[in-house]
Amino acid sequence: MTKHSKDSRQHILEVAQEIISCKGFSAVGLNEVLKAAEVPKGSFYHYFASKEAFGVAMLEDYFEQYLITMEQILTRKDYPAIDNLMLYWQYWLETQGSQEACGTRCLVVKLAAEVSDLSAAMRAVLHQGTQNIIARLADAMVRGITEGSLKLAPDTASATATTLYQLWLGASLMAKITQSSDPLYSAFETTKGMLIP
Known part of the structure; x- marks a missing residue:
């Protein structure tokens, strides 16, 4: 794939993420994405074999970028x-x-319930992506335990990372339902209580 092809493919993925994180996967047609990306319709199938393959690529790209941001912070x-x-x-x-x-918005929160029943391939990317996020959190917790800034038992880092990630996913869903940040602030306070000695 040429650099121009990679750039065009990446541009489609980035535009699609923004639209789909607002509207969902099924509600967004390819025409809407291609029009917003200013890419001819015929070229879509040059980059993606199907809408499902496009969804897989979009989620893979989302997690790749998300993990880079996590690494920069953690x-x-x-x-x-x-x-x-x-x-x-x-x-x-x-x-x-x-x-x-x-x-x-988080594509995991937006798409997990919607696409997990529609596409085994997209569900597999969601599963692997969330496992990678939890693993990064656990690694940061192990560092905290080792340096003494985190007062957890060493063998609880993975379970704590899993619990907190699930807490925040649930809080994000509740924030959507209530149209309020209150569930996220509650998750933040719970997290502080679990992690800060």
């Missing part, structure tokens, strides 16, 4: 791991708490 060298972890949760609160900017 591995800041001049801060203890607990500060990096709390900054990550603050980032989640700020990006998912805004009721105006739906284009920056």
Whole structure:
């Protein structure tokens, strides 16, 4: 694939993420994405074999970018791991708490229930992506335990990371239902209570 092809493919994925994070996967037609991306319809199938393959690629790209952001937050060298972890949760609160900017919303929250029953391939990407997020959180917790900024038993990092990730996914869903950031603030306080000695 040429650089131009990669750039065009990436542009389609980025435009699609913004639209789909607002409207959902099934509600968005390919024409809408291609029109917004200013890409001819015929070229879509040059990059993606089907809408499902496009959905898989979009989720893979989403997780790739999300994990880069996580790494930037969780591995800041001049801060203890607990500060990096709390900054990550603050980032989640700020990006998912805004009721105006739906284009920056978490695709896991938006699509998990919708596509998991429609596409085994997309569900598999969602599963692997969320497992990677939990693993990054667990790694940061292990660093915190090792350096002494986090008062958890060493063998509980993975379970704690899983619990907190699930807490925040649930809080994000409730924030959508209530159209309020209150569930996210509640999750933040619970997280502080679990992690800060």
